[in-house]
Amino acid sequence: MLLVLIGAPAAGKSRIGKKLARTLGVPFVDTDTEIVRQHGPISDLFATHGEAHFRTLERVAVEHALTGTGVVAFGGGAVLDPRTQSDIASLPVVLLTVDPSAVAGRLANGKRPLISSIESWQALVDSRRELYESLADFSIDTSHRPTEVIATEIAQWARARRPQKDTL
């Protein structure tokens, strides 16, 4: 099985993805984590080599993750690459959303080079909303509910659709 989590920075892809994989009893891969493991902190990559270089590394991480099985959490901008859009077209794709009111407290760690304020987060999300929605088979809001409940609901959706596609 292969299921992909997409969505805005701080929507909860990494945290909920880990729980979802545990619930389904499958492996979990986070493309940001893989990039950091191989190349160092994302903020350093942006500062030293620029965003285009980061996107090249991200595309490699995405391609590799999609050769495996389980739950794959993408970085927030991974779906900007048309090759990635095409790669996930036939896979179950879950969009995590979050309200601006809930995201403020989640942006605290300062590790997101494209996000300097809630306004920059909002602008980035607005510019991507249509793309995120066009790629998703299922969408779930993470703003005000425990991650366990959200992971359980995604797992139920994934199990229910299993007969329709060969993955999951």
Ligand SMILES: Nc1ncnc2c1ncn2[C@@H]1O[C@H](COP(=O)(O)OP(=O)(O)OP(=O)(O)O)[C@@H](O)[C@H]1O
């Ligand atoms: N449902 C939730 N309720 C409360 N806090 C949450 C929830 N989901 C995620 N968080 C918190 O929000 C922060 C961001 O979550 P996470 O890192 O999983 O987001 P992300 O979508 O992976 O972001 P990025 O695109 O930057 O990797 C974390 O501190 C996480 O613990």
Ligand SMILES: O=C(O)C1=C[C@@H](O)[C@@H](O)[C@H](O)C1
């Ligand atoms: O939304 C984005 O473009 C990003 C989100 C993060 O997950 C990281 O992949 C990086 O900070 C870029």
Ligand SMILES: [Mg+2]
């Ligand atoms: Mg993440």
